[in-house]
Amino acid sequence: MNTQPLVRVEGLHKSFGPQEVLKGVSMEVHSGEVVCILGPSGSGKSTLLRCINFIEEPTAGLIFVGDEIIGHRRTPDAAVLQQVRESEIARQRQDIGMVFQKFNLFPHMTVLENITHAPRLVKHIAAGPAKATAMDLLEKVGLANRAGAYPRQLSGGQQQRVAIARALAMEPKLVLFDEPTSALDPELVGDVLEVMKDLATGGLTMIVVTHEIGFAREVADRVIFVDDGVIVEQGTPAEVLDTPSHERTKAFLSRVLS
Amino acid sequence: MTRDSAATVDNMTTDAAKPGYRVIPVRHWGRLAAGIVTVALLASIVVSFARAEIDWSVVGQYFTYHTILTGFMVTIVLTVVAMVIGILLGVLVAVMRLSSNPVVSGIAWLYVWIFRGTPVYLQLLLWFNIALIFPHVGIPGVFSGRTVDLVTPFVAAILGLGLNQGAYTSEVVRAGILSVDEGQGEAAKALGLPSGALMRTVILPQAMRVILPPIGNETIGMLKTTSLASAIGASEVLNESQHIYLVNNMIMELLLVSAIWYLIAVSILSIIQYYIERRFAKGGSSKALPLTPWQKIVWFFTTRRSLA
Numbered sequence: 001m002n003t004q005p006l007v008r009v010e011g012l013h014k015s016f017g018p019q020e021v022l023k024g025v026s027m028e029v030h031s032g033e034v035v036c037i038l039g040p041s042g043s044g045k046s047t048l049l050r051c052i053n054f055i056e057e058p059t060a061g062l063i064f065v066g067d068e069i070i071g072h073r074r075t076p077d078a079a080v081l082q083q084v085r086e087s088e089i090a091r092q093r094q095d096i097g098m099v100f101q102k103f104n105l106f107p108h109m110t111v112l113e114n115i116t117h118a119p120r121l122v123k124h125i126a127a128g129p130a131k132a133t134a135m136d137l138l139e140k141v142g143l144a145n146r147a148g149a150y151p152r153q154l155s156g157g158q159q160q161r162v163a164i165a166r167a168l169a170m171e172p173k174l175v176l177f178d179e180p181t182s183a184l185d186p187e188l189v190g191d192v193l194e195v196m197k198d199l200a201t202g203g204l205t206m207i208v209v210t211h212e213i214g215f216a217r218e219v220a221d222r223v224i225f226v227d228d229g230v231i232v233e234q235g236t237p238a239e240v241l242d243t244p245s246h247e248r249t250k251a252f253l254s255r256v257l258s
Numbered sequence: 259m260t261r262d263s264a265a266t267v268d269n270m271t272t273d274a275a276k277p278g279y280r281v282i283p284v285r286h287w288g289r290l291a292a293g294i295v296t297v298a299l300l301a302s303i304v305v306s307f308a309r310a311e312i313d314w315s316v317v318g319q320y321f322t323y324h325t326i327l328t329g330f331m332v333t334i335v336l337t338v339v340a341m342v343i344g345i346l347l348g349v350l351v352a353v354m355r356l357s358s359n360p361v362v363s364g365i366a367w368l369y370v371w372i373f374r375g376t377p378v379y380l381q382l383l384l385w386f387n388i389a390l391i392f393p394h395v396g397i398p399g400v401f402s403g404r405t406v407d408l409v410t411p412f413v414a415a416i417l418g419l420g421l422n423q424g425a426y427t428s429e430v431v432r433a434g435i436l437s438v439d440e441g442q443g444e445a446a447k448a449l450g451l452p453s454g455a456l457m458r459t460v461i462l463p464q465a466m467r468v469i470l471p472p473i474g475n476e477t478i479g480m481l482k483t484t485s486l487a488s489a490i491g492a493s494e495v496l497n498e499s500q501h502i503y504l505v506n507n508m509i510m511e512l513l514l515v516s517a518i519w520y521l522i523a524v525s526i527l528s529i530i531q532y533y534i535e536r537r538f539a540k541g542g543s544s545k546a547l548p549l550t551p552w553q554k555i556v557w558f559f560t561t562r563r564s565l566a
């Protein structure tokens with residue numbers, strides 16, 4: 001691929017106090033690509049995702065998404081970057097959707113309001129068009145009949161599909177998924193993965209932290225294996241999942257596949 | 259085990275069909291006895307009030323006396339204005355305290371420390387006598403004046419009560435904000451909401467369920483605390499009652515007039531509080547909303563089994 005990558009992470013470090021969680025991560029994701037991140041618990045996968053949209057501020061390193069350098073602005077001097085304030089970071093985040101393990105729907109809003117809230121408030125889209133877009137998205141995730149429900153009235157799988165629709169309503173260039181099916185009962189996982197497969201087929205750029213090896217094998221263009229704050233290896237699903245070259249990858253896979 | 263089954267029977271008795279059996283409901287002898295004792299005590303108190311040398315016609319006569327009515331209005335206005343100031347300040351200070359800027363959160367902490375740490379009565383006296391420290395106030399070029407002219411008893415009462423309330427409310431609001439799951443803020447951030455909109459449309463509405471019950475209580479408390487303003491001569495209802503009984507010596511009668519007005523206002527506030535809380539319970543729980551008091555009364559008299 002010679003084209004400019006959509007996402008470029010360069011030398012990312014993140015520490016919480018004395019504990020260094022990310023120890024220099026660099027990676028690229030091209031437009032339309034689906035990248036699955038695998039790794040043991042505590043290896044820093046969530047932290048990596050949360051640094052990409054600056055919910056967690058990196059200790060060192062840069063995140064390029066499209067033309068933006070998250071948290072920074074270019075200056076006339078190419079060697080100098082200006083840090084930007086929180087309101088500017090909020091604007092940069094509009095292009096980066098995120099889907100959480102625990103859904104995090106707004107409980108005081110209906111399904112429809114959850115989806116239209118940010119487009120109306122942040123992008124100043126009028127009520128009518130915002131609702132039309134939301135209904136299209138609900139149709140896509142198979143929940144058009146639940147628009148008026150409150151999140152608590154929905155099953156976990158339904159809530160997660162609403163959360164996906166909510167992220168898509170901002171028309172992001174990139175969507176980050178942090179273990180989107182880990183909090184779900186096994187019989188509900190399939191519906192959510194199905195929606196994500198459709199999105200992948202539709203050309204959405206996705207970075208997915210997951211323990212669903214089957215999904216990674218079937219949908220991912222590339223799999224990245226992270227352990228102890230570094231990328232241990234990456235490649236096509238076949239390369240990483242079937243013929244891993246590192247001992248740590250082999251050990252991890254034998255644990256999750258057994 | 260036996261307790262459990264007893265409770266189950268108790269919950270199901272009344273009309274539950276149990277083919278072939280006559281079911282004897284549990285008798286609550288303790289409740290019945292307590293009810294009788296309470297009613298007897300109440301009756302004796304009512305009787306002693308009725309027999310005492312209280313001229314109830316005076317109570318009736320002064321109940322709608324014009325200075326009493328204006329005094330009551332002042333009480334209401336003081337309560338409303340002090341609470342509005344208190345809530346606005348409270349939200350502001352709560353957000354300041356949660357700020358990552360140590361100067362901002364430090365100032366907020368200092369404010370709470372001072373205003374929550376001293377008696378509100380003392381604060382009222384301080385504001386009333388503020389001219390001793392700042393004889394003149396003003397904004398250069400806009401206006402200026404003598405503090406004594408500006409800080410009337412009413413203004414001193416508003417300042418004292420409002421600033422004190424702000425300190426308490428900020429703690430309530432802070433607890434409410436902290437009660438909202440962190441994931442909510444993260445989800446709103448990830449959608450690109452700026453911090454102001456995030457606080458206003460995502461965090462605070464959810465914090466309301468925690469914030470409102472104590473705010474309701476504090477509004478009721480404030481209604482009564484305004485009576486302290488009589489000490490600095492603010493003409494609220496208790497102060498007006500005192501003015502009258504210092505002249506006609508009908509002390510108990512006029513105190514009762516004030517008491518009745520307070521009870522009326524508190525009752526109305528309690529009802530308002532109840533329905534506001536119900537409204538904000540929306541979406542917060544999968545359980546059905548509890549019965550309103552009216553529905554409870556209807557339930558009590560239609561099922562006839564709560565006393566015995």
Ligand SMILES: Nc1ncnc2c1ncn2[C@@H]1O[C@H](COP(=O)(O)OP(=O)(O)OP(=O)(O)O)[C@@H](O)[C@H]1O
Nearest residue numbers: 016019021039040041042043044045046047048179
């Ligand atoms: N806000 C925080 N403050 C302090 N430590 C944190 C914080 N967030 C994460 N950590 C620590 O960073 C390490 C990596 O956490 P992270 O959540 O990124 O792991 P993960 O790979 O997503 O694990 P899992 O598969 O369990 O979700 C853990 O040791 C965790 O305790």
Ligand SMILES: [Mg+2]
Nearest residue numbers: 045046047179
């Ligand atoms: Mg994680």
